[in-house]
Amino acid sequence: MSADSGRAVGVWSARYVWVTVGAIALIFLAATQALAVTTVMPVVSDDLDGAALFAVAFAGTLATSVIGMVGAGAWCDRAGVLGPLTTAVALFVAGLVIAGCATSMDMLVIGRLIQGLGTGGQTVALYVVVARVYPAALHGRVFAAFSAAWVIPSLIGPALAGAVAEYLHWRWVFLGVAALTVVAYVLVVARLHGVGLAPVEPARDPFASRLACAVVVAIGALVLSLAGESGPWAWAVVAASVVVIAAAVRPLLPPRTLRAAAGLPSVVLMRGLIAASLFAAEIYVPYLLIDDYDFSPTWAGAGLTAAAVAWAAASDVQGRFGDRIGSRRIALLGVTMLATATATAGLTALWHLHPAVVITGWLLAGAGMGLMYPRLTVLTLGYSTPQNQGFNSAGLSISENVAAAISIAFMGLVFTALATTDAGFPTVFAIATVLALVALVPGLRLGPAGGGRGGADRAP
Structure with a gap:
C-alpha cells in the first residue's frame, strides 16, 4: 500500500476504505472533543472549584500540542508511522481519562496538557499516513474529507456535550471520546500493520535541539495566553513572549518561512x-x-x-x-x-x-x-x-x-x-x-x- 504504487482509484475503494474511515474517525473525535470541552468547561470549573485555572485548561492543550507535533514529525522522518501514531493516540486517550477522572482542577489541567501532546502528534502522524499510503492524486480528496469531519461536530457537538453533562455527567464528555478513539485507532492500525511505511533514507537531523525549541515555544504560547492577567504589564508580556516565540519557532519551520x-x-x-x-x-x-x-x-x-x-x-x-x-x-x-x-x-x-x-x-x-x-x-x-x-x-x-x-x-x-x-x-x-x-x-x-x-x- 504505497503512495507511489497503483492507479489513483478512490479513498473509499476496498484498498483504502478502512484507513480512510479510521483516520476520519480520529479527526472527527478530536474535533468533537475540542468543541464539546468549550461547552462543558464552565460546568467542570464550577464542579471542581477551578475558576482560576479556567483559561489554562484551554491554553495548556494548545501549548503542549506544539511539542507533540515536533516529536511526532521527527519520529516519522526517522522511521515508520505506526510508532508515532500509536504514541500520540495513547497520550490523547490518557489525557482524556485523567481529565475525565479528575477530582481537582489541577488534575484536569494535567490531563489537558497530556491530551495536547497527543493531539499535536496525532495530527502530524495522520498527515504522514496520507502521504505514505495514498497516491498523490488522492491527497486533496482525503484532506477534504478531514475538513468535512469537522462539520458534524460543529453542528451537534456543543448541544450533545451539554446534554451529556446535564443528563449523565460532564466526565463522559472526556471518557466517551477516549473509548471511541481506541476503536478508531484500531481501524487504522489493522490496515497499516505490517505495511512498510518507513522512509527509504531516514532523516538524520538533530532532534534534541528542535524539541528544546518546541518546549520554549509552548511555554511562550502559554505565557502569551495568560498575558491579560498581567495588568499594566500585559503589553510587555505580549511583546516579550512574541520575541521569544519568534526566535524559538524558526528552527521548527521550513527555511525562509x-x-x-x-x-x-x-x-x-x-x-x-x-x-x-x-x-x-x-x-x-x-x-x-x-x-x-x-x-x-x-x-x-x-x-x-x-x-x-x-x-x-x-x-x-x-x-x-x-x-x-x-x-x-x-x-x-x-x-x-x-x-x-x-x-x-x-x-x-x-x-x-x-x-x-x-x-x-x-x-x-x-x-x-x-x-x-x-x-x-x-x-x-x-x-x-x-x-x-x-x-x-x-x-x-x-x-x-x-x-x-x-x-x-x-x-x-x-x-x-x-x-x-x-x-x-x-x-x-x-x-x-x-x-x-x-x-x-x-x-x-x-x-x-x-x-x-x-x-x-x-x-x-
Whole structure:
C-alpha cells in the first residue's frame, strides 16, 4: 500500500476504505472533543472549584500540542508511522481519562496538557499516513474529507456535550471520546500493520535541539495566553513572549518561512496568517451577536453553523477541482472571501447593521477557508520528500497554532482596552481583515501542487 504504487482509484475503494474511515474517525473525535470541552468547561470549573485555572485548561492543550507535533514529525522522518501514531493516540486517550477522572482542577489541567501532546502528534502522524499510503492524486480528496469531519461536530457537538453533562455527567464528555478513539485507532492500525511505511533514507537531523525549541515555544504560547492577567504589564508580556516565540519557532519551520520565500515557506506562512485572521475573529462573532443583538448563546453559536457547512462544501470542491483551479487562484479566491467576511463583520458592528448581514457574510469565511486549508496541506506534502514529510507537516501545524495564539492574545488585549467604547468589535475585525490581506503575499508564491517535491525546500 504505497503512495507511489497503483492507479489513483478512490479513498473509499476496498484498498483504502478502512484507513480512510479510521483516520476520519480520529479527526472527527478530536474535533468533537475540542468543541464539546468549550461547552462543558464552565460546568467542570464550577464542579471542581477551578475558576482560576479556567483559561489554562484551554491554553495548556494548545501549548503542549506544539511539542507533540515536533516529536511526532521527527519520529516519522526517522522511521515508520505506526510508532508515532500509536504514541500520540495513547497520550490523547490518557489525557482524556485523567481529565475525565479528575477530582481537582489541577488534575484536569494535567490531563489537558497530556491530551495536547497527543493531539499535536496525532495530527502530524495522520498527515504522514496520507502521504505514505495514498497516491498523490488522492491527497486533496482525503484532506477534504478531514475538513468535512469537522462539520458534524460543529453542528451537534456543543448541544450533545451539554446534554451529556446535564443528563449523565460532564466526565463522559472526556471518557466517551477516549473509548471511541481506541476503536478508531484500531481501524487504522489493522490496515497499516505490517505495511512498510518507513522512509527509504531516514532523516538524520538533530532532534534534541528542535524539541528544546518546541518546549520554549509552548511555554511562550502559554505565557502569551495568560498575558491579560498581567495588568499594566500585559503589553510587555505580549511583546516579550512574541520575541521569544519568534526566535524559538524558526528552527521548527521550513527555511525562509518568515521571509515568505516561494514554494513551501510561503505555504506554511500563509497557513499561519489565515489561521490568525479567522480563529481570532471567529471568537468575536457570537460575542457580537450576544452583546449587541441580544442573541442567546445557543442561537449565537448556530449563527456559525452555516459557515462550517460552507467550509466542508468548499473543501470538497478543492478536493475535486483544486489542480484545475490552481494554487494561486485558490489563494486569491480564498483570501478575498475571508477578508470580505471579516470586513463585513466589522462594518456590521460599526454601523449596527442587521445581524443577518454578519451571519451571511461569515459564510464566505467558511468557504474561503474550505478552499485554502486542504490545499495548503496538499501543497505541503507535494513539496516534501519521505525524509521530511513529518518535519514539514509539523511545521504547517505549528505555524497555524502559534500564529493563532499570538493573534488571539493581541486581539484580546485590544478588545479589553477598548471595552468602554464602541470601537472594540470594529477594531478586532479590522485587524483580522489586515491579516487576511497580508496572506496574499505568500499566497501568490505558492506554486503547483507537486512541483516542489524533493526540491530545495527540504528541512534543514
